[in-house]
Amino acid sequence: MEKAEIGLIGLGTMGSNLALNIAEKGHRIAVFNRTVSRVDEFKANAGELADRIVPCHSLAELAEAIRPPRPVIIMVLAGKPVDEQIAALRGELEANDILIDAGNANFHDTVRRFRELEGSGLTFIGMGVSGGEEGARHGPSIMVGGTEESWKRVEGVLTAISAKFKGEPCAAWLGPDGAGHFVKTIHNGIEYADMQMIAEIYGILRDGLSMGAKEIAPVFGTWNKGRLNSYLIEITAKVLAADDAKTGKPVVDVILDRAGQKGTGKWSVIEAQQLGIPATAIEAAVAARVLSSLKDERQAAEKAYGALAVEKIDAPRDALLKDLELALFAGKIAAYAQGFAVMAGASNEFGWKLPMPTIAKIWRAGCIIRSEMLDTMAEAFSSGGAEKNLLMAPAFVTLMKGAHPSLRRIVARAAEAGLPVPALSSALGYFDAYRQGRGTSNLIQGQRDFFGAHGFERIGEQGAFHGPWNSAD
Numbered sequence: 001m002e003k004a005e006i007g008l009i010g011l012g013t014m015g016s017n018l019a020l021n022i023a024e025k026g027h028r029i030a031v032f033n034r035t036v037s038r039v040d041e042f043k044a045n046a047g048e049l050a051d052r053i054v055p056c057h058s059l060a061e062l063a064e065a066i067r068p069p070r071p072v073i074i075m076v077l078a079g080k081p082v083d084e085q086i087a088a089l090r091g092e093l094e095a096n097d098i099l100i101d102a103g104n105a106n107f108h109d110t111v112r113r114f115r116e117l118e119g120s121g122l123t124f125i126g127m128g129v130s131g132g133e134e135g136a137r138h139g140p141s142i143m144v145g146g147t148e149e150s151w152k153r154v155e156g157v158l159t160a161i162s163a164k165f166k167g168e169p170c171a172a173w174l175g176p177d178g179a180g181h182f183v184k185t186i187h188n189g190i191e192y193a194d195m196q197m198i199a200e201i202y203g204i205l206r207d208g209l210s211m212g213a214k215e216i217a218p219v220f221g222t223w224n225k226g227r228l229n230s231y232l233i234e235i236t237a238k239v240l241a242a243d244d245a246k247t248g249k250p251v252v253d254v255i256l257d258r259a260g261q262k263g264t265g266k267w268s269v270i271e272a273q274q275l276g277i278p279a280t281a282i283e284a285a286v287a288a289r290v291l292s293s294l295k296d297e298r299q300a301a302e303k304a305y306g307a308l309a310v311e312k313i314d315a316p317r318d319a320l321l322k323d324l325e326l327a328l329f330a331g332k333i334a335a336y337a338q339g340f341a342v343m344a345g346a347s348n349e350f351g352w353k354l355p356m357p358t359i360a361k362i363w364r365a366g367c368i369i370r371s372e373m374l375d376t377m378a379e380a381f382s383s384g385g386a387e388k389n390l391l392m393a394p395a396f397v398t399l400m401k402g403a404h405p406s407l408r409r410i411v412a413r414a415a416e417a418g419l420p421v422p423a424l425s426s427a428l429g430y431f432d433a434y435r436q437g438r439g440t441s442n443l444i445q446g447q448r449d450f451f452g453a454h455g456f457e458r459i460g461e462q463g464a465f466h467g468p469w470n471s472a473d
């Protein structure tokens, strides 16, 4: 039988769609899944692509089915299952074969796996994939970490299956070992912030303006045609417009307000903290998901304090909607600036030389956070000025000057009305603190020196100084 060019393990949501995508691009692919019955089911349902699918019922069969040197994509649950698959595969593969972990791995695990595979003769790649089910099937954004030589060996197939932005593939080699998975983690951190800010704006429309889901949907639909044009705004409009077959109500009104999370948002925050890079909007978004999961506690607190006396926002509708649109735009810019700053910090810390213009470019299509704004970001990173922070790129200074007054007004109105907007207000707090030439940490330094003799710097003088605290009353 003709050998396959590539193999894939894990026929779940992502793996099965990625396998079909690979087959559609003309590659013969061998597939295996832990629950072996899914393998034959998968081929049976592959329609006209079935001829290019080689079903394998064991890892040994998979290795036998692929032409050496064998590239094998592992697309299983992140964590221990990946280690188990690698351990099992080591017995079946040979020198020069390429193992590609395409799941949402923690980059520390990826770095460890690189170390563990050193000297094994096997090549390892840690690859972030974004785009969900649809992206995997028709073109995801692909973030590759490993040696440049290993990238060259798989570049052909990965660029072929990736999304294209105006013809440019959204797949790239970003740096050594954990670089690809780190970038995917921060992609997801930004995704959390973006989704949370959208949800906060929805909350203002629902509770502050008493708008129903069906009324809110076209607002997002309209925004999707303007500066907020993005996949997340597009699907928000669709989610809000959908009906529940069981009750006839909007689906969003029957969904429990408890958000799940699989770890990438939390990892983004942990890494930002470790690197000492502020990522307040992402932190707020992760915290908001945790708070959302405390449904029973929230209900008990509502009983204890009484329901939030939400004051209806009374303002001309069109002006308010314009402010909400601009507030979301400003909040998003701050969140992306934070995400890119965390990646720049990691790049310095780990010596990765992460290519920021390339990252912005490969996020323009295929991935969950794809948006028109990412094209502006790609230009900003390419033309200079954004090295320290995206907020300093001339194009973004102009955009933020136009949008931050709206963010300010919306955060203030929401606070007065009693509507929680933790990510939007964190984004605003970050922006205001970042642009304040003289902040208030002089007082913190005074306090630290008072209680711990930590010393402080004086304006315009060299050296460490202490305050006159002993003589202070």
Ligand SMILES: NC(=O)C1=CN([C@@H]2O[C@H](COP(=O)(O)OP(=O)(O)OC[C@H]3O[C@@H](n4cnc5c(N)ncnc54)[C@H](OP(=O)(O)O)[C@@H]3O)[C@@H](O)[C@H]2O)C=CC1
Pocket (backbone or CB within 6 Å): 009, 010, 011, 012, 013, 014, 015, 033, 034, 035, 036, 038, 075, 076, 077, 078, 080, 081, 084, 085, 102, 103, 104, 105, 129, 130, 131, 132, 133, 262
């Ligand atoms: N869904 C999404 O939108 C995205 C997911 N990802 C990442 O892709 C990876 C796969 O996710 P997804 O396809 O959604 O997950 P699914 O739950 O749909 O599929 C999980 C797959 O992992 C396999 N698996 C689970 N545990 C083990 C194990 N111990 N040993 C071997 N195989 C195992 C399952 O096999 P079995 O059939 O036997 O249970 C199945 O094939 C994850 O890392 C996820 O974070 C990345 C981007 C987007």
Ligand SMILES: O=C(CO)[C@H](O)[C@H](O)COP(=O)(O)O
Pocket (backbone or CB within 6 Å): 104, 130, 131, 132, 188, 191, 260, 261, 262, 263, 264, 265, 368
């Ligand atoms: O990687 C993804 C999208 O980019 C996955 O859908 C991931 O599961 C999203 O994270 P979470 O489940 O924590 O919301």
